[in-house]
Amino acid sequence: MPPSSLRVVYAFAREMHPKTSEVFIQYGTAGFRTKANLLEHVVYRMGLLAVIRSRVKNGRTIGIMITASHNLEPDNGVKLIDPDGEMLEQSWEEIATRLANVSDNDLESTTEQIIKEVNADMALKASVFIGMDTRYTSPRLAAAAVHGVIALKGTPKEFGIVTTPILHYCVRCRNDNTYGTPTEEGYYEKIVGAFKNIREKLPVGGEYTTTLYVDGANGVGGKKLNIIKKSLGDELDLVLYNLGGNGGKLNLNCGADFVKVSQQAPVGVEHKPWQRVASLDGDGDRIVYYYLDDKEKMHLLDGDRIATLLASYITQLLSACGAQLRLGLVQTAYANGASTQYITQQLKVPVTCVKTGVKHLHHAAQAYDIGVYFEANGHGTVLYSENAKNTIKKIAEEGEVEQRKSAGLLLQYIEMTNETVGDALSDLFLVETALCARGQGARQWMQAYTDLPCRQLKVTVQDRNAISTTDAERVCTSPEGLQTRIEELVSGYSSGRAFVRPSGTEDVVRVYAEADTQQSADKLSAEVAQAVFDLAGGVGSRPELPA
Ligand code: G16
Numbered sequence: 001m002p003p004s005s006l007r008v009v010y011a012f013a014r015e016m017h018p019k020t021s022e023v024f025i026q027y028g029t030a031g032f033r034t035k036a037n038l039l040e041h042v043v044y045r046m047g048l049l050a051v052i053r054s055r056v057k058n059g060r061t062i063g064i065m066i067t068a069s070h071n072l073e074p075d076n077g078v079k080l081i082d083p084d085g086e087m088l089e090q091s092w093e094e095i096a097t098r099l100a101n102v103s104d105n106d107l108e109s110t111t112e113q114i115i116k117e118v119n120a121d122m123a124l125k126a127s128v129f130i131g132m133d134t135r136y137t138s139p140r141l142a143a144a145a146v147h148g149v150i151a152l153k154g155t156p157k158e159f160g161i162v163t164t165p166i167l168h169y170c171v172r173c174r175n176d177n178t179y180g181t182p183t184e185e186g187y188y189e190k191i192v193g194a195f196k197n198i199r200e201k202l203p204v205g206g207e208y209t210t211t212l213y214v215d216g217a218n219g220v221g222g223k224k225l226n227i228i229k230k231s232l233g234d235e236l237d238l239v240l241y242n243l244g245g246n247g248g249k250l251n252l253n254c255g256a257d258f259v260k261v262s263q264q265a266p267v268g269v270e271h272k273p274w275q276r277v278a279s280l281d282g283d284g285d286r287i288v289y290y291y292l293d294d295k296e297k298m299h300l301l302d303g304d305r306i307a308t309l310l311a312s313y314i315t316q317l318l319s320a321c322g323a324q325l326r327l328g329l330v331q332t333a334y335a336n337g338a339s340t341q342y343i344t345q346q347l348k349v350p351v352t353c354v355k356t357g358v359k360h361l362h363h364a365a366q367a368y369d370i371g372v373y374f375e376a377n378g379h380g381t382v383l384y385s386e387n388a389k390n391t392i393k394k395i396a397e398e399g400e401v402e403q404r405k406s407a408g409l410l411l412q413y414i415e416m417t418n419e420t421v422g423d424a425l426s427d428l429f430l431v432e433t434a435l436c437a438r439g440q441g442a443r444q445w446m447q448a449y450t451d452l453p454c455r456q457l458k459v460t461v462q463d464r465n466a467i468s469t470t471d472a473e474r475v476c477t478s479p480e481g482l483q484t485r486i487e488e489l490v491s492g493y494s495s496g497r498a499f500v501r502p503s504g505t506e507d508v509v510r511v512y513a514e515a516d517t518q519q520s521a522d523k524l525s526a527e528v529a530q531a532v533f534d535l536a537g538g539v540g541s542r543p544e545l546p547a
Helices: 003-015 040-056 090-101 104-117 138-151 164-175 184-201 220-229 255-262 303-321 337-346 358-365 386-398 401-416 424-438 442-446 482-490 518-535
Strands: 032-035 062-066 075-081 127-132 155-161 211-215 237-241 277-280 287-292 298-301 327-332 351-354 370-374 380-384 454-459 468-470 475-478 497-502 509-514
Touching: 003 040, 003 104, 003 138, 040 062, 040 075, 040 090, 040 104, 040 127, 040 138, 062 138, 062 164, 075 138, 075 164, 090 104, 127 138, 127 164, 138 155, 155 164, 164 184, 164 424, 184 220, 184 401, 184 424, 211 220, 211 424, 220 237, 220 277, 220 424, 255 277, 255 287, 277 424, 287 303, 287 424, 287 442, 298 303, 298 442, 303 327, 303 337, 303 370, 303 380, 303 386, 303 401, 303 424, 303 442, 327 337, 327 358, 337 351, 351 358, 358 370, 358 380, 380 424, 386 401, 401 424, 424 442, 454 518, 468 497, 475 482, 475 497, 482 497, 482 518, 497 518, 509 518
Parallel strands: 062 127, 127 155, 211 237, 211 277, 327 351, 327 370
Antiparallel strands: 032 075, 062 075, 277 287, 287 298, 370 380, 454 509, 468 475, 497 509
């Protein structure tokens, strides 16, 4: 493409998606995320970048997802998906940030400069898949993405409203047809098909019951489960709540993030004691479970629990089929200390700790033959190396009868896993299968270990980037004195641990604390929040200590 045709890049920007805000915006934990009204020019420019990226990848398809996932309704966001269905390569985040922030007048020259820098052959075809969540601002932003793609003569394909993981899956399939068919129906056939196959072989028994309540966060995940529900027959009876009607607002007092952070049951669900409930987030990429006991006390089964359940079930199948494969688990600093202890000491599974953000966990999990990665907030999946898949396939074909059976189950388990990214729907089927195979209800699942009480808080500061961290975010390196203060505070608590980090999706500093009692965890988190407020330029009202 000769440089003169880049003029259309400017023309589209000026006429349809002008940059109207001077606020600097950064490609964060999961792409750009802010108030929806500040995003149109950013999304348009990501349409441009997706075309350039596609050409650098020899015309392979790139994805653009319009979503702010767990954030509240007024926010929105955009992130790019790489050809294997993974998050955008990290070295391109700086390029994305640069392109998002230049003035309209400099957009044409910056685009040209980026094309040169990354050595994109603009004569190649380029393909971009575009999906969006249910936010009312999403269609307009999706249209901006389409314009960006067209401006650089790429081919956009719109998927409408899909979960984030469905789009990741479709991108992967488009570039690798051995993975599946790149459509929403293809996704259901693969994931739900494998679930039904596996469940035909597993008798329902013990404490496991086939009824599952689901809190859909008033987002897209619940809507897609409503489609899937009809095809599940007797295998799983989904009772769906918070599907977006009746005035329910996206992620507001419901959904995985609310349940995990507030440690409260969501509104909109009619609870029954001991009934297990799965809570999804707004774009269907996170899931946590919980139940209320007969005193209405909530018991949370978060991402750490899901990880331990999946890791132990896969380990059980591996040993039953006699496969020698290295399984490891990846967590972040948010993982409950008790879960890490259980995994390393009881399950004897190695654990890697990395920075927050699925992209970091995903890469670390690739170091294992089978890598189970989960953030405590319920974002995660399982990755199986080619070596692992081939080893299990061989046993399924050539092993002893019992080994063949376990290897067969494991192959279906792999088929049911969305390996491109954390996926609430795929994870739901993985959890339900493991529980069914073990004849366990949520109570038995809960008995594996006892969580240390914990608390998360948010503090608003002038500039959250004033906080820097190291050692997988467990140690704060600036502002000066904050880490020393945190250590002093932590030393006053039995089993105390605390850390702080700037959020990559909200304009806040996150505080995490755990200790031997809930009261201590609450107090420690509030003290650390005060330290952040004092030393990192807090704004608004001071965080309060619990009464
Ligand atoms: C995104 C990321 C997750 C991360 C979460 C919170 O989730 O994909 O990896 O844990 O944001 O990040 P932070 O603490 O930096 O705000 P989601 O579900 O919102 O896309």
